Amino acid sequence: MSWTVEVQRPAEKELAALPLQARERVASALRAMEDDPFPHGVKKLKARDGYRVRVGDYRILFTVNRAAR
Numbered sequence: 001m002s003w004t005v006e007v008q009r010p011a012e013k014e015l016a017a018l019p020l021q022a023r024e025r026v027a028s029a030l031r032a033m034e035d036d037p038f039p040h041g042v043k044k045l046k047a048r049d050g051y052r053v054r055v056g057d058y059r060i061l062f063t064v065n066r067a068a069r
Contacts, residue, residue, distance in 0.1 A: 002034045004068070022056060029055045037064050 007015070007030065015023055032039060042053045050063040 003037050003064075005030050005033050018058070022058060026055050026058055026060065029053065029060060033060075033062070037062070 015026060018026065029039070038051070039053055042051050044051055045061070050061060052059045052061050054060075
């Protein structure tokens with residue numbers, strides 16, 4: 001069963017501003033998270049309810065809504 005990835009508006013703006021190669025890598029990582037929201041390298045955030053994963057020089061911050069899977 002796959003997951004739904006929702007990108008918030010501020011993140012969409014940041015993604016659009018990235019260089020093409022970085023944007024493609026981040027978009028690819030987001031698509032992969034539809035199958036596995038906890039890819040290799042995911043870390044739990046300490047101060048917030050959520051996670052982060054590194055994609056090159058960038059980090060994707062996210063939460064997982066298990067109820068809405």
